[in-house]
Amino acid sequence: MTDLHKRTLSELAGGLEAGDFSSVELTQALLDRIGAHDETLNAFVTVTGDEALAAAERADAARAAGEGGALNGLPIVHKDIFCTEGVKTTCGSKMLDNFVSPYDATIVERMAAAGAVVLGKANMDEFAMGSSNETSFYGPVKNPWDLARSPGGSSGGSAAAVAARLAPAATATDTGGSIRQPAALTGTLGIKPTYGRVSRYGMIAFASSLDQAGVITRSAEDAARLLGVMAGFDERDSTSIDEPVPDYVGALGTSLDGLKVGVVRQHFDEGLDGDTGARTREAIAVLESLGAKAVEVDMPNIDLSVPTYYVVAPAECSSNLSRFDGVRFGYRAPDPEDLLDLYCRSRGEGFGDEVKRRIMTGTYVLSAGYYDAYYLKAQQVRHLIADDFKNAFEDVDVIAGPTTPTPAFRLGAKVDDPITMYLNDIYTIGANLGGFPALSVPCGFVKGLPVGLHLVGHHFDEATLLRCAHAYEQTTTWHTACPEAFE
């Protein structure tokens, strides 16, 4: 069977169920593709071929015995930010290049218990700080649509692997847009659930009040399947919320009758590339043709989301990353002169430039003389932004707009200009600041490069977002497009 890589996760589930092929055959086919293409793409930090084949064998045996969970025998990839027992977990950093986790993250554990087969660990920006995958210690990931361009970040490896059909789905994380932005730039679907919906246990922390785990897939149905397994209360994460998890797959339908879609006025200003804006408007028109009603909404504080984020996120990361000191775990500089030299050189040599920039910014905004002016102020503005969403949600069910201001940019184009790089997440960060669920679904092309429609939902209403994206996919073909070199 030569076309297994072309199928979505749901199609593969059907094929396994029907006995058309085994999980071992499927896993081997994808490992062969990874072997053939990953040198070009650099989407993986680690490929776990032997472990994957062993897991596939167990899944086949379980199926033969009439057992097996919701993901039995289905191959996935984990972003290298999730701890995986016995397998290196680097977070894209030299600091953790030698770190083999002694335990599994909750989502890794839940997906394994459901029978998923892990093909490997995906490349990412260092500690998830970045929008282009260029901050990774393991080098940039290439965009399968144009190898000279970035796949976005920080979950660039996850997005590129799914877009290039090296895996049907991948886990990812999103602190300011790192699931949705790479999904948009690679023509895949990415969903960031509500803050607290998916456990953060075993997910290496960047900015704890913003970080959330989700998935990158090739369809809304696939995302619904995976989210159903990942989501739900976890007593090991104190911010996990004990809310019932709905049947996400069961909630999918084709009509959007009566759905109210808010279109944010501020998102269509001069910062948005004209063609990307046009694709977004066309996508909103498709939602209307399916029964939705679009209304303009005003979010007066939304333009403050990037500066607010770049105070809050660095502040939290400066605290979270203080644990990497060369003593407890991680990189340790050789032959230190004394303890101070050990700390300074381990951190100096173990972290890359972007991570250092964030730690320094974070330490500054939290320092005694500046705390009120920056950190406290940012927390206040964060509330105003969340209130903008809450006010909009008084009238609408979802908020729609572009996921990114432009399609994929060239590798190297923004590395020396952090502010321009930061502006990539201008439309996505608001959802993190307010803890709202959001997704990006492919909505067309600009000069041969994919772009995404961004949808934000009410807290805990991932189901409506998935329903919307699914209905949209039933009348469009953007999500099925495959980069030519990876057919």
Ligand code: GLN
């Ligand atoms: N690009 C943003 C940053 O660099 C968001 C990253 C993320 O969501 N992990 O902080």
